[in-house]
Amino acid sequence: MDKHIAVLLMAYGTPANLDEVESFYIHIRRGRKPTKEQLDELIGRYEAIGGCSPLIEITHQEAHLLEEALNKHNTGNVHFTVYIGMKHCAPFIEDAVSQFVKDGADAAVGIVLAPHFSSMSVGVYEREANEAALAQNFSDLSFVESWHLEPSLLDALEERLRHEMGKFSDAEKEHLKLVFSAHSLPRRILDQGDPYPEQLLETSRALALRIGFSDWQFAWQSAGRTEEPWLGPDILTVIDDLAEAGYTAVLDCPVGFVSDHLEVLYDLDIEAQKRAKVKQIHFERTASLNADPRLIDALKQSITAVCKEKG
Protein backbone atom coordinates (compact mmCIF):
# COMPACT_ATOMS: atom_id res chain seq x y z
CA MET A 1 0.00 0.00 0.00
CA ASP A 2 1.15 3.57 -0.76
CA LYS A 3 2.60 5.66 2.04
CA HIS A 4 0.56 8.86 2.31
CA ILE A 5 2.69 11.93 3.03
CA ALA A 6 0.92 15.18 3.82
CA VAL A 7 2.68 18.40 2.84
CA LEU A 8 1.62 21.29 5.03
CA LEU A 9 2.14 24.35 2.82
CA MET A 10 1.93 27.43 5.02
CA ALA A 11 1.45 31.10 4.18
CA TYR A 12 0.55 34.34 5.94
CA GLY A 13 -3.10 34.66 4.87
CA THR A 14 -5.13 37.66 3.82
CA PRO A 15 -8.66 39.03 4.28
CA ALA A 16 -11.03 37.71 1.58
CA ASN A 17 -12.61 41.16 1.25
CA LEU A 18 -12.60 44.59 2.89
CA ASP A 19 -15.23 43.51 5.47
CA GLU A 20 -12.80 40.90 6.78
CA VAL A 21 -9.87 43.28 7.25
CA GLU A 22 -10.78 43.98 10.90
CA SER A 23 -10.96 40.33 12.01
CA PHE A 24 -7.75 39.58 10.07
CA TYR A 25 -6.03 42.52 11.79
CA ILE A 26 -7.28 41.42 15.22
CA HIS A 27 -5.90 37.94 14.55
CA ILE A 28 -2.47 39.36 13.61
CA ARG A 29 -2.55 41.40 16.84
CA ARG A 30 -3.34 38.25 18.84
CA GLY A 31 -6.82 39.43 19.85
CA ARG A 32 -6.11 43.13 20.40
CA LYS A 33 -8.57 45.40 18.55
CA PRO A 34 -6.87 48.08 16.41
CA THR A 35 -7.88 51.72 16.82
CA LYS A 36 -10.23 53.18 14.19
CA GLU A 37 -7.28 55.09 12.66
CA GLN A 38 -5.15 51.91 12.43
CA LEU A 39 -8.01 49.98 10.84
CA ASP A 40 -8.87 52.74 8.35
CA GLU A 41 -5.22 53.03 7.39
CA LEU A 42 -5.00 49.28 6.71
CA ILE A 43 -8.28 49.26 4.75
CA GLY A 44 -6.86 52.17 2.72
CA ARG A 45 -3.83 50.03 1.81
CA TYR A 46 -6.05 47.14 0.64
CA GLU A 47 -8.23 49.58 -1.33
CA ALA A 48 -5.12 50.98 -3.01
CA ILE A 49 -4.22 47.52 -4.36
CA GLY A 50 -7.73 46.92 -5.72
CA GLY A 51 -9.67 45.78 -2.63
CA CYS A 52 -7.96 42.55 -1.73
CA SER A 53 -4.68 40.75 -2.00
CA PRO A 54 -4.09 37.89 -4.51
CA LEU A 55 -2.18 35.86 -1.90
CA ILE A 56 -4.79 33.13 -1.36
CA GLU A 57 -5.34 32.52 -5.05
CA ILE A 58 -1.60 32.35 -5.74
CA THR A 59 -1.06 30.00 -2.77
CA HIS A 60 -3.72 27.67 -4.23
CA GLN A 61 -1.93 27.64 -7.59
CA GLU A 62 1.41 26.93 -5.88
CA ALA A 63 -0.16 24.10 -3.84
CA HIS A 64 -1.69 22.49 -6.93
CA LEU A 65 1.57 22.62 -8.91
CA LEU A 66 3.59 21.38 -5.94
CA GLU A 67 1.33 18.36 -5.46
CA GLU A 68 1.61 17.57 -9.18
CA ALA A 69 5.41 17.93 -9.10
CA LEU A 70 5.83 15.76 -5.99
CA ASN A 71 3.76 12.93 -7.45
CA LYS A 72 5.26 13.10 -10.95
CA HIS A 73 7.86 10.41 -11.73
CA ASN A 74 7.43 9.25 -8.17
CA THR A 75 8.75 5.72 -8.36
CA GLY A 76 8.47 4.75 -4.67
CA ASN A 77 5.25 3.70 -2.98
CA VAL A 78 4.67 7.21 -1.78
CA HIS A 79 1.79 9.56 -2.46
CA PHE A 80 1.89 13.24 -1.55
CA THR A 81 -1.12 15.47 -0.78
CA VAL A 82 -0.60 19.19 -0.26
CA TYR A 83 -2.68 20.93 2.44
CA ILE A 84 -2.75 24.71 2.72
CA GLY A 85 -2.50 26.16 6.24
CA MET A 86 -2.70 29.93 6.76
CA LYS A 87 -1.34 31.79 9.78
CA HIS A 88 -4.03 34.47 9.95
CA CYS A 89 -7.07 33.32 7.94
CA ALA A 90 -8.96 30.17 7.02
CA PRO A 91 -7.95 27.51 6.31
CA PHE A 92 -5.83 27.95 9.45
CA ILE A 93 -2.76 25.80 10.10
CA GLU A 94 -4.73 23.77 12.68
CA ASP A 95 -7.51 23.16 10.10
CA ALA A 96 -4.96 21.74 7.66
CA VAL A 97 -3.44 19.52 10.36
CA SER A 98 -6.90 18.21 11.37
CA GLN A 99 -7.67 17.48 7.75
CA PHE A 100 -4.55 15.44 7.03
CA VAL A 101 -4.93 13.52 10.29
CA LYS A 102 -8.55 12.78 9.30
CA ASP A 103 -7.37 11.71 5.84
CA GLY A 104 -5.05 9.15 7.46
CA ALA A 105 -1.66 10.65 6.54
CA ASP A 106 1.25 8.43 7.62
CA ALA A 107 3.68 11.33 7.92
CA ALA A 108 3.74 15.07 7.28
CA VAL A 109 6.28 17.68 6.20
CA GLY A 110 5.68 21.37 6.78
CA ILE A 111 7.12 24.19 4.70
CA VAL A 112 6.45 27.94 4.83
CA LEU A 113 6.22 30.09 1.72
CA ALA A 114 9.02 32.24 3.11
CA PRO A 115 12.55 30.93 2.46
CA HIS A 116 14.38 32.41 5.47
CA PHE A 117 14.03 31.17 9.05
CA SER A 118 13.22 33.45 11.94
CA SER A 119 11.91 32.43 15.34
CA MET A 120 9.31 35.20 14.88
CA SER A 121 8.10 34.11 11.44
CA VAL A 122 8.72 30.52 10.30
CA GLY A 123 9.28 29.49 13.94
CA VAL A 124 5.74 30.59 14.83
CA TYR A 125 4.20 28.62 11.94
CA GLU A 126 6.11 25.55 13.14
CA ARG A 127 5.01 26.02 16.73
CA GLU A 128 1.36 26.29 15.70
CA ALA A 129 1.61 23.21 13.48
CA ASN A 130 3.35 21.22 16.22
CA GLU A 131 0.71 22.22 18.79
CA ALA A 132 -2.09 21.20 16.41
CA ALA A 133 -0.37 17.87 15.63
CA LEU A 134 0.18 17.19 19.34
CA ALA A 135 -3.48 17.90 20.08
CA GLN A 136 -4.40 15.28 17.45
CA ASN A 137 -1.82 12.74 18.67
CA PHE A 138 0.02 12.95 15.36
CA SER A 139 3.73 12.50 15.96
CA ASP A 140 5.33 12.25 12.51
CA LEU A 141 5.56 15.93 11.54
CA SER A 142 8.87 17.36 10.25
CA PHE A 143 9.76 20.73 8.78
CA VAL A 144 11.82 22.39 6.11
CA GLU A 145 13.32 25.14 8.29
CA SER A 146 14.76 27.29 5.51
CA TRP A 147 15.32 26.93 1.78
CA HIS A 148 16.99 30.22 0.97
CA LEU A 149 19.88 28.76 -1.04
CA GLU A 150 17.94 26.16 -3.05
CA PRO A 151 19.49 26.30 -6.56
CA SER A 152 16.08 26.51 -8.32
CA LEU A 153 15.08 29.44 -6.11
CA LEU A 154 18.31 31.25 -6.99
CA ASP A 155 17.85 30.39 -10.70
CA ALA A 156 14.38 31.96 -10.72
CA LEU A 157 15.50 35.07 -8.85
CA GLU A 158 18.59 35.45 -11.05
CA GLU A 159 16.41 35.36 -14.15
CA ARG A 160 14.10 38.01 -12.66
CA LEU A 161 17.09 40.22 -11.81
CA ARG A 162 18.63 39.95 -15.29
CA HIS A 163 15.25 40.75 -16.87
CA GLU A 164 14.72 43.83 -14.69
CA MET A 165 18.29 45.08 -15.21
CA GLY A 166 17.41 45.27 -18.90
CA LYS A 167 14.94 48.06 -18.08
CA PHE A 168 17.78 50.45 -17.19
CA SER A 169 19.90 52.20 -19.82
CA ASP A 170 23.71 51.85 -19.68
CA ALA A 171 23.92 55.43 -18.42
CA GLU A 172 21.42 54.68 -15.61
CA LYS A 173 23.34 51.54 -14.62
CA GLU A 174 26.31 53.73 -13.69
CA HIS A 175 24.22 55.25 -10.89
CA LEU A 176 22.15 52.20 -10.01
CA LYS A 177 21.95 50.54 -6.60
CA LEU A 178 20.69 46.98 -6.37
CA VAL A 179 18.68 46.65 -3.15
CA PHE A 180 17.60 43.32 -1.67
CA SER A 181 14.70 43.62 0.77
CA ALA A 182 12.67 41.54 3.20
CA HIS A 183 10.01 41.96 5.86
CA SER A 184 11.43 43.69 8.92
CA LEU A 185 11.03 42.15 12.38
CA PRO A 186 11.34 43.61 15.89
CA ARG A 187 15.01 44.30 16.62
CA ARG A 188 14.90 42.06 19.70
CA ILE A 189 15.34 39.00 17.42
CA LEU A 190 19.04 39.95 17.29
CA ASP A 191 19.42 39.34 21.04
CA GLN A 192 18.47 35.70 20.50
CA GLY A 193 21.00 35.13 17.67
CA ASP A 194 18.21 34.69 15.13
CA PRO A 195 19.52 33.44 11.75
CA TYR A 196 17.06 35.59 9.71
CA PRO A 197 19.33 38.58 8.84
CA GLU A 198 22.29 36.34 7.93
CA GLN A 199 20.22 33.97 5.77
CA LEU A 200 18.81 36.98 3.89
CA LEU A 201 22.34 38.26 3.29
CA GLU A 202 23.40 34.79 2.07
CA THR A 203 20.64 34.80 -0.57
CA SER A 204 21.48 38.40 -1.54
CA ARG A 205 25.24 37.73 -1.83
CA ALA A 206 24.66 34.60 -3.92
CA LEU A 207 22.41 36.52 -6.34
CA ALA A 208 24.70 39.56 -6.64
CA LEU A 209 27.56 37.19 -7.40
CA ARG A 210 25.54 35.30 -10.01
CA ILE A 211 24.68 38.45 -11.95
CA GLY A 212 28.10 40.02 -11.37
CA PHE A 213 26.78 43.25 -9.83
CA SER A 214 28.71 44.42 -6.79
CA ASP A 215 26.97 47.73 -5.98
CA TRP A 216 24.22 46.34 -3.75
CA GLN A 217 22.87 46.70 -0.24
CA PHE A 218 20.18 45.27 1.99
CA ALA A 219 17.07 47.13 3.21
CA TRP A 220 14.16 46.18 5.45
CA GLN A 221 10.56 46.86 4.51
CA SER A 222 6.99 46.65 5.84
CA ALA A 223 7.88 47.13 9.52
CA GLY A 224 4.80 46.63 11.72
CA ARG A 225 3.01 49.58 13.31
CA THR A 226 4.10 48.79 16.86
CA GLU A 227 5.92 50.77 19.56
CA GLU A 228 9.13 48.72 19.73
CA PRO A 229 12.12 49.25 17.41
CA TRP A 230 12.19 47.18 14.20
CA LEU A 231 15.18 46.18 12.07
CA GLY A 232 16.42 48.94 9.76
CA PRO A 233 17.33 50.69 7.58
CA ASP A 234 13.86 50.87 6.10
CA ILE A 235 13.65 50.90 2.32
CA LEU A 236 12.13 54.41 2.29
CA THR A 237 15.11 55.79 4.24
CA VAL A 238 17.43 53.89 1.92
CA ILE A 239 15.82 55.56 -1.11
CA ASP A 240 16.31 58.99 0.53
CA ASP A 241 19.95 58.21 1.35
CA LEU A 242 20.68 56.87 -2.13
CA ALA A 243 19.24 60.01 -3.74
CA GLU A 244 21.42 62.08 -1.40
CA ALA A 245 24.46 60.04 -2.45
CA GLY A 246 23.79 60.72 -6.15
CA TYR A 247 22.07 57.47 -7.19
CA THR A 248 19.38 57.89 -9.86
CA ALA A 249 18.24 54.28 -10.23
CA VAL A 250 17.22 51.52 -7.80
CA LEU A 251 16.40 47.91 -8.58
CA ASP A 252 14.71 46.25 -5.62
CA CYS A 253 14.60 42.47 -5.25
CA PRO A 254 12.26 41.47 -2.37
CA VAL A 255 14.09 38.20 -1.61
CA GLY A 256 12.11 37.52 1.56
CA PHE A 257 8.81 37.07 -0.31
CA VAL A 258 7.75 34.62 -2.98
CA SER A 259 4.19 35.72 -3.87
CA ASP A 260 2.37 38.93 -4.71
CA HIS A 261 0.59 40.39 -1.70
CA LEU A 262 0.03 43.62 0.19
CA GLU A 263 3.65 44.05 1.31
CA VAL A 264 4.86 43.94 -2.30
CA LEU A 265 1.92 45.50 -4.15
CA TYR A 266 1.49 48.37 -1.69
CA ASP A 267 4.74 48.85 0.23
CA LEU A 268 6.95 48.58 -2.85
CA ASP A 269 4.80 49.29 -5.91
CA ILE A 270 2.94 52.24 -4.40
CA GLU A 271 4.79 53.57 -1.33
CA ALA A 272 8.43 53.01 -2.34
CA GLN A 273 7.69 53.90 -5.96
CA LYS A 274 6.14 57.19 -4.82
CA ARG A 275 9.14 58.04 -2.63
CA ALA A 276 11.51 57.22 -5.50
CA LYS A 277 9.57 59.54 -7.83
CA VAL A 278 9.83 62.40 -5.36
CA LYS A 279 13.59 61.75 -5.22
CA GLN A 280 13.79 61.49 -9.05
CA ILE A 281 14.94 57.89 -8.88
CA HIS A 282 14.01 55.32 -11.53
CA PHE A 283 12.68 52.50 -9.31
CA GLU A 284 11.93 48.95 -10.46
CA ARG A 285 11.38 45.72 -8.56
CA THR A 286 11.78 42.12 -9.61
CA ALA A 287 8.50 40.30 -10.32
CA SER A 288 7.28 37.90 -7.64
CA LEU A 289 7.88 34.20 -8.26
CA ASN A 290 4.23 33.17 -7.73
CA ALA A 291 3.66 29.93 -9.67
CA ASP A 292 7.09 29.87 -11.39
CA PRO A 293 8.07 26.21 -12.01
CA ARG A 294 11.50 26.90 -10.47
CA LEU A 295 9.86 28.02 -7.22
CA ILE A 296 7.82 24.81 -7.27
CA ASP A 297 11.00 22.83 -7.87
CA ALA A 298 12.75 24.56 -4.94
CA LEU A 299 9.84 23.59 -2.66
CA LYS A 300 9.82 20.04 -4.01
CA GLN A 301 13.59 19.59 -3.54
CA SER A 302 13.44 20.90 0.03
CA ILE A 303 10.53 18.60 0.91
CA THR A 304 12.04 15.49 -0.66
CA ALA A 305 15.35 16.19 1.13
CA VAL A 306 13.51 16.12 4.49
CA CYS A 307 11.69 12.91 3.46
CA LYS A 308 15.02 11.26 2.54
CA GLU A 309 16.61 12.32 5.84
CA LYS A 310 13.77 10.63 7.68
CA GLY A 311 14.10 7.54 5.48
Ligand code: FEC
Ligand atom coordinates in the same frame (compact mmCIF):
# COMPACT_ATOMS: atom_id res chain seq x y z
O1 FEC B 1 -1.48 40.27 1.23
C1 FEC B 1 -1.91 40.19 2.39
O2 FEC B 1 -3.08 40.47 2.69
C2 FEC B 1 -1.02 39.76 3.50
C3 FEC B 1 0.26 40.59 3.47
C4 FEC B 1 1.25 40.27 4.57
C5 FEC B 1 2.32 39.41 4.47
C6 FEC B 1 3.07 39.50 5.68
C7 FEC B 1 4.22 38.81 5.93
C8 FEC B 1 4.96 38.86 7.06
N1 FEC B 1 4.62 39.53 8.20
C9 FEC B 1 5.61 39.34 9.14
C10 FEC B 1 5.64 39.84 10.43
C11 FEC B 1 4.71 40.70 10.97
C12 FEC B 1 4.71 41.18 12.34
C13 FEC B 1 3.64 42.04 12.49
C14 FEC B 1 2.96 42.09 11.22
C15 FEC B 1 1.83 42.85 10.96
C16 FEC B 1 1.15 42.84 9.74
C17 FEC B 1 -0.06 43.60 9.46
C18 FEC B 1 -0.45 43.31 8.16
C19 FEC B 1 0.50 42.36 7.64
N2 FEC B 1 1.44 42.10 8.62
FE1 FEC B 1 3.00 40.78 8.45
N3 FEC B 1 2.45 40.41 6.52
C20 FEC B 1 1.34 40.89 5.86
C21 FEC B 1 0.44 41.81 6.37
N4 FEC B 1 3.62 41.27 10.32
C22 FEC B 1 -1.64 43.85 7.40
C23 FEC B 1 -0.76 44.53 10.47
C24 FEC B 1 -0.64 45.96 10.07
C25 FEC B 1 0.78 46.40 10.00
O3 FEC B 1 1.46 46.40 11.04
O4 FEC B 1 1.20 46.69 8.86
C26 FEC B 1 3.25 42.81 13.77
C27 FEC B 1 2.26 42.00 14.55
C28 FEC B 1 1.85 42.67 15.82
O5 FEC B 1 1.19 43.73 15.74
O6 FEC B 1 2.13 42.09 16.87
C29 FEC B 1 5.75 40.78 13.42
C30 FEC B 1 6.65 38.52 8.53
C31 FEC B 1 6.26 38.23 7.25
C32 FEC B 1 7.06 37.44 6.17
C33 FEC B 1 6.99 35.97 6.41
C34 FEC B 1 5.61 35.42 6.17
O7 FEC B 1 5.06 35.54 5.04
O8 FEC B 1 5.06 34.87 7.13
C35 FEC B 1 7.94 38.08 9.20
C36 FEC B 1 2.64 38.54 3.31
